[in-house]
Amino acid sequence: MHHGIGFIQDLAVVMALAGVVTVLFHRLKQPVVLGYIAAGVIIGPYTPPFQLIHDEQTIQTLGELGVVFLMFSLGLEFSLRKLFKVGATAIVAALSEIVLMLWIGYEIGSAFGWSSMDSLFLGAILAISSTTIIVKALSELGLKRESFAQLVFGILIVEDILAIAMLVLLSGIAQTGELSAGVAVVTLGKLLLFMTVSLVVGILVVPRALNYVARAKSDEMLLVSVLGFCFGFCLLVVKLDYSIALGAFLIGAIMAESRHLHRIEHLIAPLRDAFSAIFFVTIGLMLNPAVLIDYAWPIAVITAAVIVGKIVSCGLGTFLAGKDGRTAMRVGMTVSQIGEFSFIIASLGLTLKVTSAFLYPIAVAVSALTTLFTPYLIRAADPLTQRLGQAMPRTLANVFGMYGQWLRSLSTGTGDPTLFSMTRRIILQIAVNLALVAAIFLIVSYSAPYTGSLLGHWMSSEPMQRVVLWSIALVLSMPFLVAVYRKAKSLALLLAEVSVQPATAGRFTRAIRYAISDLVPVVSMVGVFLLVAALSSSILPPTGLLIAVLVCAALLLALVWRWCVKIHAAMQIALRETFEEQPDP
């Protein structure tokens, strides 16, 4: 009982001070997050009283639990459904914000003469806005239900995904020192593959498992199961060299499709609140106020750049995507701060030892300042729009108005399900099935060293081991391969119908259509085979055996074709059901 006293003392200091601070900052009507950071600075080693914390490592570890719960909660609020609703506008706005802020950050860093790695990380730190701060600010101002708020949440979701891609890319750059286009494409491709497969498999498995658990009506069971899934998945993600943050976010997004979403949110909230408080305190712990004074000038410049840059980039993006000027201004003013992701990126730089020590306190200071301004900026959006509207020259206002009208006239034309949307849908389905096939072959390849030694007990011949493994992967992926073939076929039929018109092809119309609709699927399956062979090169059997395997597989396929179609259809239906189910209130 007594060996943890140092730890309990640390926790007591952190929680007691956090408790005082949360009340104080609420009284001052300031975001509590700032209070936690201030508490961290007070406790921390740079300000008197010194040495309030004995075992900083343990507190840091608890702070990391805070990141896990924070990202998990963000994932729970993420929803593919919501994303589709605000889709295009959110993507345009988020992309224009991130690209512009990356560039501004990099330029500012270079202008101050910092190393290119520092400048790059500064760009990344400035790119992403803070979901936590925005959600709190909007709900405190009572604006959470307005339509511009929905758009902001959409932008934040897109930003979260892009931030995760950025985390992966930054780790890559930091380790290799450079970023070739090829590496970037492969890295992002892997990430996309991993996310797609995780989401599909996860949404098939996890909500069903949770439904089963939830039947017992025991909060304890549900919570422990949720945590088991959460940490289990985080472990898998970490083993694949991605960050814990990504894992927690993804498993959260998967559970967001569960019928018991609201119960889960309720159970996780106390854990998130307690540990995110510790996380924000640990941010303060690392903050040396002396550095802030030394870097007062860059902090001021960067703060101004974040506020102006985000209003312009995100506002302009929203406007270009077809929203009116008032909405654009409100969106821009709302996202004009940086937060938790900036800390995660800054500490990534520190952990990988590629950024200078001053970058972290600068990120914290800029986040604190921009967070402070957020509520005032949101409130200032409407008056500012009015004043701008009055001050704007009439011609310019006319141009803007016409742009909006033109864009709206474009979008009304595409109301019914067109050929384009049907094609897009089939291609998406093919891509998802291909991702699953690729994942199966990759998993079997990666597990080859372990399963190989296991198979070694029965067969010593290495090529035969490969045959067994490759066959297993092939059989497992058969339902998806069949699905790819069938979708390719229907795509080909559709294309043949459209592209070969009797007017031009005359009496060959039917023949050419048949040729296309038969040829395209076969050619695509050859392409699929080449892709699979490339992915599974480490377990690909020698040519002779490979042909034997393929022949056997073809025979097997003829037998189980209908079963494959059935099982795939069942999975598709299950996925759609989970997806379309509304969470219980």
Next chain:
Amino acid sequence: MHHGIGFIQDLAVVMALAGVVTVLFHRLKQPVVLGYIAAGVIIGPYTPPFQLIHDEQTIQTLGELGVVFLMFSLGLEFSLRKLFKVGATAIVAALSEIVLMLWIGYEIGSAFGWSSMDSLFLGAILAISSTTIIVKALSELGLKRESFAQLVFGILIVEDILAIAMLVLLSGIAQTGELSAGVAVVTLGKLLLFMTVSLVVGILVVPRALNYVARAKSDEMLLVSVLGFCFGFCLLVVKLDYSIALGAFLIGAIMAESRHLHRIEHLIAPLRDAFSAIFFVTIGLMLNPAVLIDYAWPIAVITAAVIVGKIVSCGLGTFLAGKDGRTAMRVGMTVSQIGEFSFIIASLGLTLKVTSAFLYPIAVAVSALTTLFTPYLIRAADPLTQRLGQAMPRTLANVFGMYGQWLRSLSTGTGDPTLFSMTRRIILQIAVNLALVAAIFLIVSYSAPYTGSLLGHWMSSEPMQRVVLWSIALVLSMPFLVAVYRKAKSLALLLAEVSVQPATAGRFTRAIRYAISDLVPVVSMVGVFLLVAALSSSILPPTGLLIAVLVCAALLLALVWRWCVKIHAAMQIALRETFEEQPDP
């Protein structure tokens, strides 16, 4: 982000396995706690696969957080109100259970030839039943609202308090190797003083502070404040060399008087469930199954002793306190297991290095076995009572029946507020006020080394420093001293009225009554002064100065007497209000 991977991996293994196990054991209709322990054994170092945990220390630390949240939750369920309701019966039953089980445990240990310290700890391990297991078993059987269940909860509350006293005493015995009656009295006296003062001051301060916080309607703020109070108080308790378990329990009991009890319970439940799962897993981690086989014989004997011993001792206690045979049997069968407190006591022995290594796994094994039997025993209570009733010789049954009638005839006589209950009430009030006075002088004495060096800046004379400190303590305790005097006076009046009857004292009645009612308070105040002087001997000024201080104090007292009475009355009212307030639904 990456330095915590080992830790996240450990947590992932623990939570994932706990998640599987909680579902499995629910399916098998067994208590989940057993599942957690089994999961711990699987993960642990003694069974294959080995080395699933990298950093056992961190997991142990999280397990300790589990103890804190578990005890805090027990405290929240503790209620002085509930305790008063089932008071006498619960105390008799709990005392008879604890004393008998301590003795049985000690005798069994001695019979197996274990050291006297091992035997003593075994007794303590067997003495306390498991609140967690009982609450779960009763609610699963749907018996939670029955009247015997209320009595069981009362017994558990008394047991919790006695267990805490036992923890304190055991630590003392373990450190000094023996227990003299004097040391025991002083130790328990200190504990009682500490608990009284904590409860009184805590109930005055904490619920009010939480009311203030709760007004913001933010769950995050309330949670962080609750945790701040919880860990802050735990820190204080640990600094006073008591266990964290005591601190968590006491602050829980204090918060149980808050209006927001149910909100707090709701917020703490996920933290408790998550970390108590880890705590029970860590118990399994320490369990070496090989030891269980070596000690199969003692385990069997002890398990039988726990079940039979608790049924007999607790059942008999309940019956002797005036309940009918059926209730007594049900109570005895319900409490016939050991649980979380046994683990805490066993690990105390290990930490203090006074018990042998085999005691811990034996405790775990006995707890697992008795927990397994609990639901069956509860269900078997009624049939067993019937069979016993039929098998019992008629004379014996008659004697039992007459005992019950006699007891009930006794208790009905004392329905209205009698002299006895009035006297008891006044003495209780005097005791509480004296405890507060004693606490003030003790705190000032203990803080003398720190405040003395601070005072040293202004005055170098050591006797003058004492004068200042002692005067501060005296002024602070004035309202309570005045209260003690006034209560003593009313007690004396009451006694004089009763003991001096005109029939015997004749015409001196009034004079003698006056003498008693004036003399008794003065004599008691002299006693109080001697007590205070003894407690504050380290800061007691030299005699000359002391007399000067006392004279000044007397003059001051004459000025502020009414203010003292007022402030004390205000406190008393505030305390009663908090106490009588029902928690919000």
